[in-house]
Amino acid sequence: xxxxxxxxxxxxxxxxxxxxxxxxxxxxxxxxxxxxxxxxxxxxxxxxxxxxxxxxxxxxxxxxxxxxxxxxxxxxxxxxxxxxxxxxxxxxxxxxxxxxxxxxxxxxxxxxxxxxxxxxxxxxxxxxxxxxxxxxxxxxxxxxxxxxxxxxxxxxxxxxxxxxxxxxxxxxxxxxxxxxxxxxxxxxxxxxxxxxxxxxxxxxxxxxxxxxxxxxxxxxxx
Amino acid sequence: xxxxxxxxxxxxxxxxxxxxxxxxxxxxxxxxxxxxxxxxxxxxxxxxxxxxxxxxxxxxxxxxxxxxxxxxxxxxxxxxxxxxxxxxxxxxxxxxxxxxxxxxxxxxx
Numbered sequence: 404x405x406x407x408x409x410x411x412x413x414x415x416x417x418x419x420x421x422x423x424x425x426x427x428x429x430x431x432x433x434x435x436x437x438x439x440x441x442x443x444x445x446x447x448x449x450x451x452x453x454x455x456x457x458x459x460x461x462x463x464x465x466x467x468x469x470x471x472x473x474x475x476x477x478x479x480x481x482x483x484x485x486x487x488x489x490x491x492x493x494x495x496x497x498x499x500x501x502x503x504x505x506x507x508x509x510x511x512x513x514x515x516x517x518x519x520x521x522x523x524x525x526x527x528x529x530x531x532x533x534x535x536x537x538x539x540x541x542x543x544x545x546x547x548x549x550x551x552x553x554x555x556x557x558x559x560x561x562x563x564x565x566x567x568x569x570x571x572x573x574x575x576x577x578x579x580x581x582x583x584x585x586x587x588x589x590x591x592x593x594x595x596x597x598x599x600x601x602x603x604x605x606x607x608x609x610x611x612x613x614x615x616x617x618x619x620x621x622x623x624x625x
Numbered sequence: 626x627x628x629x630x631x632x633x634x635x636x637x638x639x640x641x642x643x644x645x646x647x648x649x650x651x652x653x654x655x656x657x658x659x660x661x662x663x664x665x666x667x668x669x670x671x672x673x674x675x676x677x678x679x680x681x682x683x684x685x686x687x688x689x690x691x692x693x694x695x696x697x698x699x700x701x702x703x704x705x706x707x708x709x710x711x712x713x714x715x716x717x718x719x720x721x722x723x724x725x726x727x728x729x730x731x732x733x734x
Contacts, residue, residue: 484722491726498731 416583416600419556423582423603424575426559429493436489440482447478505539505573513544513551513564513586516593526616530599533616535609536579542572552588555601561587576603630702633709636692637716644685644724651677656733678727685724689717 422428451474454462462470509532510521520532532555534540544553546564553572554561562572576582586597604612652674655661660674668676696710 487722491730495731498733 416581417556417585421557423557423577423580424559425577426573426575427557429496430560433490433493437486440486444479444482505541507535507538508541508543509534510543510545511553511564512547513553513590513597514547515549515591516586516597518553518584518586518597518599522613522616524613526613528616532584532599532601533609533612534574534576534601534603535606536576536603537606538575540574542574544570544572549590550588551586551590551597553584554587555582555584557582558601563588579603579605579608630705630709633696634705634712636696636709637689637713638719640685640688640692641716641720641723644682644720647681647685648678648724648727651681652732661733672732674732675727678732682720682724682727686717686720689713689720693717 419427419431419434422431451462508523511532512519512521517529518532519527519529521527522533542553542562544562544564545568546566548566550566551564552561553564555574558574558576559572562570564570580603582601582603584599584601586594588594590597655674655677660677661672663673664670665673665676693710693713696706696713700707700710
C-alpha cells in the first residue's frame with residue numbers, strides 16, 4: 404500500500420520509470436536491478452538485526468566467524484559482482500549504440516535560463532524540441548554561459564551542456580508522444596523552472612512541422 | 626613509528642582513491658584529445674587511450690602490492706599494523722575489482 408502511494412508519483416512526462424527508447428530502457432532496467440538488489444540487501448540485513456534481538460541463540464548457533472565470513476564478505480561480494488556486471492554490460496550497450504553518427508543532428512544551445520534548438524535548415528525553437536519517432540537523432544549540446552545539463556528522462560540519460568565545448572547525445576524515441584525535459588545542473592536562480600517540452604512526431608508530421616516553423620520564422624523575422 | 630600506524634590504516638585505500646581519480650580524469654582527457662583513435666604500432670595496435678589507462682592501473686597496482694608486502698613485514702608490531710595489513714589487502718582486491726575493466730571496456734562513445 405505504502406509502496407503504491409510512493410510509486411504513484413513516478414509517472415508523467417518526466418518519469419524515468421516509463422522509458423520510451425532503448426537507452427532509457429537500459430537505464431530503467433539498471434534502476435530496477437539496483438532497487439530490487441538494494442531492497443533485498445536491506446531486508447536481509449534488517450532480518451539479521453531483528454534476529455540478534457529476538458532470537459540471539461540462532462545467530463550464536465550459526466557461529467560468529469561464519470556470520471562475518473558470509474554476511475560480511477561472501478554475500479556482499481556476490482551481490483556487488485552481479486551489480487557491477489549488470490552496470491558494465493548495460494553501459495557497453497549504450498556506448499556501442501551511439502558509435503555511428505546519426506543522420507539527423509539538432510543543435511541544442513542552453514543559456515540562462517532557456518533552451519534553444521536549431522534544426523537542419525536553420526530554424527529555431529525555444530523550450531520546445533521537435534523529434535521524429537523511430538530514428539536516431541544526435542543532439543549537439545553546448546552552452547552560451549554556464550554549465551547546464553540536458554535531460555529527457557523518458558528518452559535518454561543526462562548530458563552536460565558546457566560553454567566552449569560540444570557534447571553529443573544520441574536520442575531515439577520509439578513512438579510519438581509528449582515528454583518533458585529539464586536542466587539538471589544548477590545554473591543560477593532560474594535553474595528549477597528551466598524546463599522544455601519534447602514533442603515526438605511521426606516522420607511525415609515532423610517534416611511538416613519543421614516546414615511550417617521555417618515559414619513562420621521567415622515571416623516573423625526571428 | 627606509533628603515529629604513523631594510524632595513517633597506515635588508510636594507506637591502501639588512499640592508493641585506491643588515487644587510482645580512481647587518475648583513471649577518471651585521464652579517461653576524459655584521452656577522449657577529448659581522441660587518444661582512443663590513436664593506434665600504437667609498437668604496442669600491437671593498442672590505442673594510446675587504452676595504454677595510458679592500463680599504465681595508470683598497473684602503477685597503482687604495483688604501489689598496492691608494495692604496500693601489502695611492506696605491511697606484511699610489520700604486521701607483528703602491534704594492534705594497528707595487522708589491521709593496516711588487512712585493509713591494504715582489501716584495497717588491493719578492490720582495485721582489481723573496480724579498475725580491472727580498463728583492459729576491456731569501451732573508453733569513449
